[in-house]
Amino acid sequence: MISLAGRDILHGWGKFLFTGVGLGLLIGVTLTMAGVYRGMVDDAQALLNNSGADLWVVQQDTQGPYAEASSLHDSTWQHLRGMDGVVRAANVTYLTMQVRPTASVSAAHAKDVRAMVVGVSPDGPGYPGQPPYLVAGRHITRSHYEAVADVASGLALGESIHIRRQVYTVVGLTRRMVSSGGDPMVFIPLKDAQEAQFLKDNEAIVQQRARTKQNPALNRPGLPGVFDAVLASQNSNPFVNAVLVQIQPGVDPEAVAAPIRRWLHLSVYTRAQMEDILVAKLIATSARQIGMFLVILAIVSAAIVAFIIYTLTMGKIREIAVLKLIGTKNRTIAAMIVQQALALGLIGFVVGKTAATFWAPAFPKYVLLEPGDALRGLAAVLLICVLASVLAIRAALKVDPAEAIGG
Template structure:
């Protein structure tokens, strides 16, 4: 049955190529859509996990994100210094500011951290200094591309001028771009004697859940969260509204693949009706005929998926070069998880010509 399916596909090369191209397009669209989501998800997690912190301290009743800003007294640090369980802690500033590029206002998410410590540092500096000094700043590479700013240029933020000394990667969160300042410079962006929060690393062997309860009881005006909780809050606020859109666009992309594949299989069935009738007259059941159709659909889906997966990497990279704001991250999990989905699209496509197969009358072949 498989050999017959392959023979039919090679007999109609142009139509087969067209159908495979449709599956390739479908694969590319799905990977691109989920790649954008996956990229943003990755950056949201990096903003928390890659700070090196075990626990985050924010204002009671807030999540500590830009949409739910936290302001707590800096002198809470004096209380934190009394805990032997803490290996290192530091205040941190995280606030959003606008920067005008031409006539467009762009959000910059400022990260102010203690440059002499090990917490809160930019996790992927690709050019220049790893840590900014006084009146210095590290900007995201995507922001650098769209603004035209490079290392050595100056950038004005709220009446203060900073010299760009580094370019970082993985700081494009679609709605804005990450930038890193020293804490001493960033603290001027919030009210006096306040900070957005503290991050801390615990000593080895310390149970973070138990210590969280302890410190929460000692300082009731704060909120203690682990990095996972902070990451989930960030993702909910930034990505929550994208999920329905991603679902609809992905469903539409899969529908394109099913439709094109199914139409080809239907046309092949019509063109090969005589051959199917002969096979049926020789005693083949409808199910055996369906296996031929199913094999054709699966061959198209698998070939289209493999080629589409390979092409998605260079194509998305090309798009990112043309449109720097476009950040896509295609993971191994996406490649593995996408395969059974597109196999299923082949199975669904094979159902389109079933009624035609069943309706083939072997007697008509010999008239």
């Protein structure tokens, strides 16, 4: 009875195809939502891979530096560098902020760039925290006023950008260096990043200096050096967010992490632990929200298929009655309806997969469409179509053959 279902589809192919396209757009949205979640996970894994770290050393009892705030003294890396199994250790700071190209200062239509500013030591490539590769330009070699940006930021090589009060020149471009939220990264020298992270406005500095001057414990008569030293400490930032550690090949990360926790009283996370923090905790709420959308879209898709198949079935009651009158078995009629539902689902899936592939690159965040998700989506669509055809099958099987004779 495949030909019977096919003939019926060809009889009203315009309506059937239009319905398949509408269903396909809904399926495309569903596949895109799954791709958004996959993209979030891939961004988190890219963040860890590109950091070049085997261990993340952060403030004790925190899950920094990505999920929580963390603050360490910038001399901590020196203690870590001398420990057994450690190859390299480097300070790093992270600051999510608006980066303003200098050309946009006077351009009303220009927009700032939302980016994660990363402060790294200018020790060259290979050190943890440094971008592992460039697509253009060079790495940071100076201790001030140079930057390397991800191409997703839209910044160009040689362009000048404002970060807080300072102007930086983009000397290199990299790719797929993003935060766990998908924001492109901009790398600047560590000292500049430390200053930018805790920079105060001029009025706040003046007020703090006045309060310090009025404090007799900090401004003792005859000891002006104490007052100057206090002011210097208030205007400097000797802290970083984390120390990224590379260990020797073949060394157990936990064997290196355990003495750091015990003797330096710091929290240390391995790659597996940091991935669990990012994926299972940081983006867990977004994942649940996307899951709810997928469930709702699946229910809506099932309702649409059920309504369309039921409508098509009710539109040919007389034909079904004729089939029963000439002795057609119920299972043959049921198979015809199921075949039509599956055909509708296949058309919708092809349209949806094609639409999702074309519009995914236009999304502001990375959308990862995996073949495995597409296959699971196809299986789910076919299952939904079969289940949605049950209502139409029940209605068809209740048709009285006498309706083929009656008016």
